[in-house]
Amino acid sequence: DTGVSQNPRHKITKRGQNVTFRCDPISEHNRLYWYRQTLGQGPEFLTYFQNEAQLEKSRLLSDRFSAERPKGSFSTLEIQRTEQGDSAMYLCASSLARRLAAFVKETQYFGPGTRLLVL
């Protein structure tokens, strides 16, 4: 178990540029979540996947944001035409959801995050 990894750890970009972040979950985990954390606040849910299917998106996820998990393993989060308000820590978490023991293994394990600064 190598844990959840995220790349890059830091990203500085200019307003209007596109950025893409990657998350590699714990290998056997079928669920993957994206959260956003702004300075002085708790994380806020953005979206989640079960395997390759994106099952829910928060209203925080504007049309400039897109997330994918093409093979049910790693995930990418892309922000197009970045704005200064997009500056935040983007956290990824993974978990193992099982139908019969639905919540026993549902602990979400978080990665170290990608800190984005839009100038």
Place this chain on the structure above:
Amino acid sequence: AQSVTQLDSQVPVFEEAPVELRCNYSSSVSVYLFWYVQYPNQGLQLLLKYLSGSTLVKGINGFEAEFNKSQTSFHLRKPSVHISDTAEYFCAVSDSVDSSYKLIFGSGTRLLVRP
């Protein structure tokens, strides 16, 4: 909609003193409750969780929390803190009827342990 309130943005305490970090949630349905800790420049680490059963939950690093349904609270306690406990602590709730199990977080409490 679910919400979580952490009343104290910062709690200063001396080393080896006891501490309580407060958390209240708003919900009329069954919930699961969590406490996470975040050290500087790191992700969140689970301290403990309440799913069902005993209302007193013990976690890692000597922390415990008590679920109080009537007061909709889930306060975190430690009888004797160490310098290394200095970190940001987040309370979170997950709606048991929401199959996404997404977490709703409070705004966090910064625990500052002084020597």
